[in-house]
Amino acid sequence: xxxxxxxxxxxxxxxxxxxxxxxxxxxxxxxxxxxxxxxxxxxxxxxxxxxxxxxxxxxxxxxxxxxxxxxxxxxxxxxxxxxxxxxxxxxxxxxxxxxxxxxxxxxxxxxxxxxxxxxxxxxxxxxxxxxxxxxxxxxxxxxxxxxxxxxxxxxxxxxxxxxxxxxxxxxxxxxxxxxxxxxxxxxxxxxxxxxxxxxxxxxxxxxxxxxxxxxxxxxxxxxxxxxxxxxxxxxxxxxxxxxxxxxxxxxxxxxxxxxxxxxxxxxxxxxxxxxxxxxxxxxxxxxxxxxxxxxxxxxxxxxxxxxxxxxxxxxxxxxxxxxxxxxxxxxxxxxxxxxxxxxxxxxxxxxxxxxxxxxxxxxxxxxxxxxxxxxxxxxxxxxxxxxxxxxxxxxxxxxxxxxxxxxxxxxxx
Amino acid sequence: xxxxxxxxxxxxxxxxxxxxxxxxxxxxxxxxxxxxxxxxxxxxxxxxxxxxxxxxxxxxxxxxxxxxxxxxxxxxxxxxxxxxxxxxxxxxxxxxxxxxxxxxxxxxxxxxxxxxxxxxxxxxxxxxxxxxxxxxxxxxxxxxxxxxxxxxxxxxxxxxxxxxxxxxxxxxxxxxxxxxxxxxxxxxxxxxxxxxxxxxxxxxxxxxxxxxxxxxxxxxxxxxxxxxxxxxxxxxxxxxxxxxxxxxxxxxxxxxxxxxxxxxxxxxxxxxxxxxxxxxxxxxxxxxxxxxxxxxxxxxxxxxxxxxxxxxxxxxxxxxxxxxxxxxxxxxxxxxxxxxxxxxxxxxxxxxxxxxxxxxxxxxxxxxxxxxxxxxxxxxxxxxxxxxxxxxxxxxxxxxxxxxxxxxxxxxxxxxxxxxxx
Numbered sequence: 001x002x003x004x005x006x007x008x009x010x011x012x013x014x015x016x017x018x019x020x021x022x023x024x025x026x027x028x029x030x031x032x033x034x035x036x037x038x039x040x041x042x043x044x045x046x047x048x049x050x051x052x053x054x055x056x057x058x059x060x061x062x063x064x065x066x067x068x069x070x071x072x073x074x075x076x077x078x079x080x081x082x083x084x085x086x087x088x089x090x091x092x093x094x095x096x097x098x099x100x101x102x103x104x105x106x107x108x109x110x111x112x113x114x115x116x117x118x119x120x121x122x123x124x125x126x127x128x129x130x131x132x133x134x135x136x137x138x139x140x141x142x143x144x145x146x147x148x149x150x151x152x153x154x155x156x157x158x159x160x161x162x163x164x165x166x167x168x169x170x171x172x173x174x175x176x177x178x179x180x181x182x183x184x185x186x187x188x189x190x191x192x193x194x195x196x197x198x199x200x201x202x203x204x205x206x207x208x209x210x211x212x213x214x215x216x217x218x219x220x221x222x223x224x225x226x227x228x229x230x231x232x233x234x235x236x237x238x239x240x241x242x243x244x245x246x247x248x249x250x251x252x253x254x255x256x257x258x259x260x261x262x263x264x265x266x267x268x269x270x271x272x273x274x275x276x277x278x279x280x281x282x283x284x285x286x287x288x289x290x291x292x293x294x295x296x297x298x299x300x301x302x303x304x305x306x307x308x309x310x311x312x313x314x315x316x317x318x319x320x321x322x323x324x325x326x327x328x329x330x331x332x333x334x335x336x337x338x339x340x341x342x343x344x345x346x347x348x349x350x351x352x353x354x355x356x357x358x359x360x361x362x363x364x365x366x367x368x369x370x371x372x373x374x375x376x377x378x379x380x381x382x383x384x385x386x387x388x389x390x391x392x393x394x395x396x397x398x399x400x401x402x403x404x405x406x407x408x409x410x411x412x413x
Numbered sequence: 414x415x416x417x418x419x420x421x422x423x424x425x426x427x428x429x430x431x432x433x434x435x436x437x438x439x440x441x442x443x444x445x446x447x448x449x450x451x452x453x454x455x456x457x458x459x460x461x462x463x464x465x466x467x468x469x470x471x472x473x474x475x476x477x478x479x480x481x482x483x484x485x486x487x488x489x490x491x492x493x494x495x496x497x498x499x500x501x502x503x504x505x506x507x508x509x510x511x512x513x514x515x516x517x518x519x520x521x522x523x524x525x526x527x528x529x530x531x532x533x534x535x536x537x538x539x540x541x542x543x544x545x546x547x548x549x550x551x552x553x554x555x556x557x558x559x560x561x562x563x564x565x566x567x568x569x570x571x572x573x574x575x576x577x578x579x580x581x582x583x584x585x586x587x588x589x590x591x592x593x594x595x596x597x598x599x600x601x602x603x604x605x606x607x608x609x610x611x612x613x614x615x616x617x618x619x620x621x622x623x624x625x626x627x628x629x630x631x632x633x634x635x636x637x638x639x640x641x642x643x644x645x646x647x648x649x650x651x652x653x654x655x656x657x658x659x660x661x662x663x664x665x666x667x668x669x670x671x672x673x674x675x676x677x678x679x680x681x682x683x684x685x686x687x688x689x690x691x692x693x694x695x696x697x698x699x700x701x702x703x704x705x706x707x708x709x710x711x712x713x714x715x716x717x718x719x720x721x722x723x724x725x726x727x728x729x730x731x732x733x734x735x736x737x738x739x740x741x742x743x744x745x746x747x748x749x750x751x752x753x754x755x756x757x758x759x760x761x762x763x764x765x766x767x768x769x770x771x772x773x774x775x776x777x778x779x780x781x782x783x784x785x786x787x788x789x790x791x792x793x794x795x796x797x798x799x800x801x802x803x804x805x806x807x808x809x810x811x812x813x814x815x816x817x818x819x820x821x822x823x824x825x826x827x828x829x830x831x832x833x834x835x
Contacts, residue, residue, distance in 0.1 A: 025774060
């Protein structure tokens with residue numbers, strides 16, 4: 001059981017505190033309800049570039065990291081399609097420093113042209129390092145583009161291309177800040193060697209006088225139901241052929257999401273999983289294969305991704321995956337296999353929640369989903385999955401007409 | 414309220430770092446216990462001397478470790494994977510440069526069952542030919558992917574230049590090395606090295622009952638004859654070099670700059686650690702400030718000091734846009750020169766002192782992390798007094814001491830450069 005206290009400031013900032021006296025550290029996690037899905041198709045990659053700028057100086061503080069490091073802390077952040085999440089880990093005795101820093105950059109940024117110019121270059125190098133200078137680095141761009149015709153999930157968080165990154169100007173930064181960075185669009189969680197009352201008092205002190213902003217309800221385009229299989233073919237200088245198959249999943253806040261996630265574990269959770277055993281070990285079609293869900297708030301993706309062995313045709317490999325999907329849709333999964341997946345998920349959650357920082361991130365995220373109790377009940381949602389619903393959801397979600405498939409060919413010399 | 418004023422901070426006086434509790438599991442097995450955490454989970458790490466130092470030819474240690482779960486006397490690879498997964502456990506087997514590690518992550522409630530499965534791996538592995546062929550094939554495919562990556566090429570190239578192409582820490586591998594392996598190599602290696610002795614680290618939420626279970630379990634393991642294995646003596650004379658490896662196509666160049674350095678137990682090591690932090694060991698380091706935050710040449714640049722049982726090196730690594738590669742290398746040497754010629758200013762020194770004290774506290778955040786840190790001390794015959802002394806040194810160190818240390822250990826002519834670019 002993870003106990004927590006929840007408090008909402010007058011300006012709308014939601015605050016969650018979880019005490020863990022066993023550590024001398026404190027984790028401070030601040031989630032903003034803004035991500036790549038809030039960008040427009042002509043200006044992509046900005047939510048993430050903006051995250052970099054949040055470290056470039058704020059109203060009263062020249063350098064975020066220097067001050068935090070002075071208090072013995074470390075900090076980082078990540079941006080997803082749905083959220084931008086900032087986190088700090090520091091000695092609990094210096095907790096107030098994190099509030100001083102986070103509240104100042106929520107209050108106002110020091111909008112500097114120099115910081116923008118440099119971070120545009122840094123993000124361009126990040127783009128190259130992970131998406132262009134890696135074999136298969138562009139696969140994710142291609143997959144998303146094929147899967148989403150309207151919704152902003154159609155481009156990756158890093159952005160569609162380097163041109164978008166280099167075109168941003170300072171006005172974009174100011175607009176984005178004013179629109180999204182305000183207390184009523186944020187959730188703060190503090191975990192570790194802290195006391196709730198003291199934390200709430202300090203949060204009031206530092207965040208209480210920041211004005212809320214007018215919020216308009218997010219209205220995102222809804223994808224039309226897919227009725228035909230989509231295919232894309234790529235040829236590039238990579239060593240091996242690769243295959244990416246995707247299907248839409250139900251939104252995060254539904255019981256069906258847990259079932260499709262469960263199915264991804266049947267397929268690829270551990271060495272005994274179906275895809276590894278059948279396609280790597282027995283048929284030797286792939287040398288590695290995995291299945292995942294993106295877990296996004298709006299309908300996300302169930303993705304099967306694998307690298308083929310030499311001399312295996314992509315069609316052969318794809319057919320073999322369809323056979324595995326067919327089995328799931330016609331045969332009921334056995335009790336032993338169901339129990340195995342449940343044990344794996346239970347262990348995964350237990351190990352994940354052992355760290356105070358992960359608990360802080362989870363508390364913020366579940367609060368964003370308007371269901372903070374998921375911190376204690378998510379495991380139950382998986383534990384009540386049975387063979388019938390697995391078959392049912394497989395039949396609804398994993399159909400050829402709803403699939404999008406990328407064949408990534410290696411150029412042969 | 415004046416927001417330009419920082420709240421008061423308190424510096425760490427001491428680090429509340431407890432030694433692991435040491436017990437004997439059997440004649441040849443020592444165990445270190447680190448209790449903690451709120452979740453009902455246990456991590457059990459078994460370290461065995463069956464590494465690159467002990468192998469008769471390249472890759473035997475690595476592939477032997479990878480093959481441990483691929484079939485035992487009582488289970489096929491598939492049946493064993495089924496069993497391990499059934500209990501929600503993970504057993505990872507990995508060859509490091511000085512040890513092989515077998516790590517069991519388990520829910521506390523399934524400890525007896527998962528320990529029994531781990532025993533299969535430790536004592537009954539049979540190395541089936543069919544599974545070996547799959548592993549070799551998959552490893553070769555993975556190698557092909559890695560050889561397309563400039564960071565992989567530069568990292569392996571650097572170690573080869575620093576330690577020597579035949580040295581256990583330095584050797585690089587190719588497809589033929591994988592193809593030259595056979596099951597006899599692996600069986601012989603397993604029979605000779607695995608039963609000898611082990612060090613075990615237990616962390617998480619365990620009680621006396623769990624320890625009793627572990628104790629009875631390990632009682633019958635590692636009772637092999639304690640032969641004295643003579644390690645080969647790798648005499649390698651280090652010559653700093655500058656090596657450019659040309660890759661067919663790339664957008665970024667991978668840069669590695671560094672060289673051999675002093676051991677963890679050396680009297681000057683604390684000062685060198687502090688210098689490493691200053692130049693590339695934290696987000697606010699000089700290299701990050703210069704090369705990322707001022708010039709935007711890279712997403713990331715960092716420096717480390719790596720210590721193994723038989724060797725130590727200092728290393729600066731980064732991936733930069735290929736058109737700014739020469740400029741970035743130049744700036745790396747400019748920053749090294751600054752360390753050797755200009756005393757560090759008061760405010761930067763104070764920042765680094767505060768940062769290091771805080772960073773030390775991070776090391777004891779949770780039982781798993783603390784265990785890793787303790788092992789890194791015990792391996793070198795040190796204990797937690799190392800950190801108490803480190804804090805004292807951090808508090809007392811002067812700019813002149815650091816200057817002298819940089820002049821002694823970060824000489825430009827002693828550093829090797831390896832660059833992978835097109």
